[in-house]
Amino acid sequence: MPLNVDHLMNYRIAPVRQTYTARDSALYALSIGIGQDPINEPALKFVGGSQAVTAFPTLALVLGQPGFWLGHPDTGVDAVRLLHGEQSIKIRAPLPSSGTVIGTTRVTGLVDKGAGRGALLYSEKELTTPEGSVLAITRSTIFLRGDGGFGHSTTEAVPPPSLPDRDPDLVIAAETRPEQALYYRWNGDHNPLHSNPETARRAGYDRPILHGLCTYGIAARVLLAAVYDWEPHAMKSMSGRFTAPVYPGDHLEVSIWLDGFFRVTRKADGKAVVDNGTFA
């Protein structure tokens, strides 16, 4: 059945009130590889290694999340074939390492790429304190591979920013671990694509693939170390497009242009897995 555009555009995603602890903050930091590099003193603050836990700046991506709501049958979406396409985050205020937040997510647009080509679903989450102060705005694009051809886009596709036409200033290696998706999912994204071999096969992969937001967090970790000397409040925004699946265990490289751009490639085949990345 073709997607029902009005139904999806008005889909009610209940606001999520979440009380989180320093343990949740440390789990997020561990799940994006803090501690994987040779023990690095300034990074230990994100896991409470020798002091109180400090929230890693992109933690806002996983707080107040509505879970895998597109997996609900009444969305009409082919949930097995959807992929995370793009992500941005704008940090408005430092996140404490524990507290209560409210995430309010809404669908902001749908783009039909045509039958057999897929569709894009844009959504936005506003993360606030219970009193209403905005902590972060996060925007996602979901690539709905199985749902093109409904014939009615509500908006135009937004082209991603171009990377500079010169060699990067830095290229930094970053590994993923074979079990990375199995613990990343405990941040709240239980999409079986990342843990269930049968779902992965039905989606077209020979084994589970890594969460896009895990690769994104790994890139954020590399940027925070290389550009911001681990200063948690220095990075204010980040965006990127997921251009190829990452398999847990893949070795990655993050190319950085110091005027605010990055790309993540897989070492084995040189393929870009996060492209058109920006940070500030």
Ligand SMILES: CCCCCCC[C@@H](O)CC(=O)SCCNC(=O)CCNC(=O)[C@H](O)C(C)(C)COP(=O)(O)OP(=O)(O)OC[C@H]1O[C@@H](n2cnc3c(N)ncnc32)[C@H](O)[C@@H]1OP(=O)(O)O
């Ligand atoms: C906070 C919210 C959380 C939500 C979480 C969602 C649940 C999660 O658990 C799911 C995941 O984490 S999935 C894992 C992460 N994502 C991926 O691995 C996707 C990797 N990307 C791909 O495989 C391909 O780019 C693919 C398949 C996406 C596209 O490849 P192709 O079909 O070959 O595309 P291509 O021919 O290159 O381009 C066709 C048109 O599509 C546009 N486009 C391409 N990649 C895009 C992308 N990633 N996002 C948005 N648009 C994209 C191209 O610009 C092109 O557009 P046009 O037709 O206008 O020229």
